[in-house]
Amino acid sequence: MPELPEVEVTRRSFVRAIEGAQVLAAQLGKSLRWPLGCEPSLLVGRFVRTVHRRGKYLQIELDHGWLLLHLGMSGSLCFAADLPQAGIHDHFDLVTSRGTLRLNDPRRFGAVIYLDSLADPMAHKLLGHLGLEPLSDSFGLAEFHAGLKQRKAAIKQVLLAGDLVVGVGNIYASEALFAAAIRPTASSASLGRVRVARLHAAICMVLARALEQGGSTLRNFSSTDGQTGHFQLDAMVYGRADLPCKVCAKPIRMIRQGQRSTFYCPSCQKR
DNA sequence: AGAAAATCCTGGTGGC
DNA sequence: TGCCACCAGGATTTTC
Numbered sequence: 078m079p080e081l082p083e084v085e086v087t088r089r090s091f092v093r094a095i096e097g098a099q100v101l102a103a104q105l106g107k108s109l110r111w112p113l114g115c116e117p118s119l120l121v122g123r124f125v126r127t128v129h130r131r132g133k134y135l136q137i138e139l140d141h142g143w144l145l146l147h148l149g150m151s152g153s154l155c156f157a158a159d160l161p162q163a164g165i166h167d168h169f170d171l172v173t174s175r176g177t178l179r180l181n182d183p184r185r186f187g188a189v190i191y192l193d194s195l196a197d198p199m200a201h202k203l204l205g206h207l208g209l210e211p212l213s214d215s216f217g218l219a220e221f222h223a224g225l226k227q228r229k230a231a232i233k234q235v236l237l238a239g240d241l242v243v244g245v246g247n248i249y250a251s252e253a254l255f256a257a258a259i260r261p262t263a264s265s266a267s268l269g270r271v272r273v274a275r276l277h278a279a280i281c282m283v284l285a286r287a288l289e290q291g292g293s294t295l296r297n298f299s300s301t302d303g304q305t306g307h308f309q310l311d312a313m314v315y316g317r318a319d320l321p322c323k324v325c326a327k328p329i330r331m332i333r334q335g336q337r338s339t340f341y342c343p344s345c346q347k348r
Numbered sequence: 349a350g351a352a353a354a355t356c357c358t359g360g361t362g363g364c
Numbered sequence: 365t366g367c368c369a370c371c372a373g374g375a376t377t378t379t380c
Contacts, residue, residue, distance in 0.1 A: 078372060150373050184358040186373065230352065335353065
């Protein structure tokens with residue numbers, strides 16, 4: 078399932094190729110999470126300026142308007158000159174002069190949304206509340222600490238919520254907390270400066286490493302050129318319930334927090 | 349009111 | 365083999 082590193086890997090894999098392309102056609106398959114917001118034919122003739130990313134959202138900047146794109150939990154994009162006829166799970170094609178950008182999304186939790194040029198894409202309700210970008214300079218330790226202090230929920234759930242820091246999904250939340258030796262159930266506000274600094278560094282490290290490695294692929298993520306990532310090979314705790322901790326050999330524990338599974342080592346992450 | 353918890357969407361997978 | 369519970373990200377709704 079695409080998390081931030083996967084989304085960034087996807088973006089990088091086609092941004093250069095699609096910049097400057099002119100839209101020749103747009104086709105919608107089955108409906109996604111939300112309606113596109115315009116007739117697909119409205120996009121024809123427009124030019125692609127570039128592709129940005131905010132959190133797990135990709136923003137295709139056109140010469141007139143924007144396409145906001147989310148991969149949900151099973152979405153993937155491919156961009157190629159020659160694509161076979163759309164398959165059962167292909168739900169959006171943006172045919173351009175440089176190739177076709179295709180969204181494949183079996184579970185259809187993903188979305189493609191058109192915003193007209195008057196809209197400020199950052200002000201859109203889906204983006205407006207998003208937190209700091211963990212891979213950018215804006216992810217400051219002081220700001221992160223201040224945000225953590227005003228939330229009482231379990232640290233794992235604060236990370237997951239996305240309104241303080243984006244892109245730390247279920248996998249990376251468990252991994253970052255392990256790397257920082259912090260128990261996922263610890264109250265966010267209870268974390269002192271030293272542990273917050275450790276967590277901050279861990280989030281940066283875990284995401285940067287996943288990005289270097291081409292994103293994680295717990296199921297079937299692949300970037301648009303078909304390269305698959307391999308983060309799952311190095312997961313320290315995620316998906317390893319009852320298996321020995323790679324550091325201390327005690328069994329990894331799985332618990333549920335807010336309907337989500339969390340993995341941690343009770344010995345390495347004592348509080 | 350604001351924070352936290354529950355719910356919902358879909359389809360692949362694994363257990364029986 | 366067929367059925368069914370389960371799981372996932374995150375917006376939305378409900379509860380506290």
